[in-house]
Amino acid sequence: MARRTARPRERASAAVPSHCPCGLPAVYEACCGRYHSGAEAAPGAEALMRSRYSAFVRGDVGYLLRTWHPRTRPERLELDPGMRWTGLEILGTADGSAFHTTGTVEFRASYRGGALHERSRFERVAGAWVYVDGEFPENPE
Template sequence: MKDVCPCGSGAAFGACCGRYLGTGLPTPDAERLMRSRYTAFVRSDVAHLLATWHASTRPDTLELEPGVKWLALEVKRHRVVNETRAEVEFVARSRRQGRGQRLHERSRFVWESGQWFYVDGDIFN
């Protein structure tokens, strides 16, 4: 399939995360937001990352680490805590200067003003 979405869904980018990046369209759940944020890292879309980051924890600016190539995303678990809170556990793999890296995180999300926002997360070693 041409232009497969980087989030690992197997769908075309335009039918998947492409619907959310740069459009302002809210994601239907925290997992879709997590996947769109991963795709934003792959595509260096800082605007999407900042727009989907909750104001209570969002940095004023964001500079992505140069030379990182994102390789794969595996969503391990999507847990709805209640109607306004959810968690997504994932593993994201990347390569920087020829070295493989693995990020295992449980991210927290909040539903506010008609959309999901990333709040923060716990990183596992």
């Protein structure tokens, strides 16, 4: 009978980096993770919108509150632990670059059982982009 030598097994989580929930083709740590950790600030309104979506997916309440305009930020935020976000689609942007002080991002965030369609407004406060508020356009369906 031949003898086999045991090989150490690699853990799947260590071998396969996780993709960012925001939908860009990058791993989380190199995409929205750098904003969540505080290593960098989102450079524009769309990047902030994507990072906030990723924060909702990951349940990062602290990041959501830190990136909310002080004028409109709630005292606290409770996320539904049963909510399962399944995808983000950017429908349009207006302004929100390094050359602007305000910006708008329209998006559709899908979740198990439905979707949220919002047109979000962003502003710069002390040089950093923050979420101000949003409106929910009527669905033509």
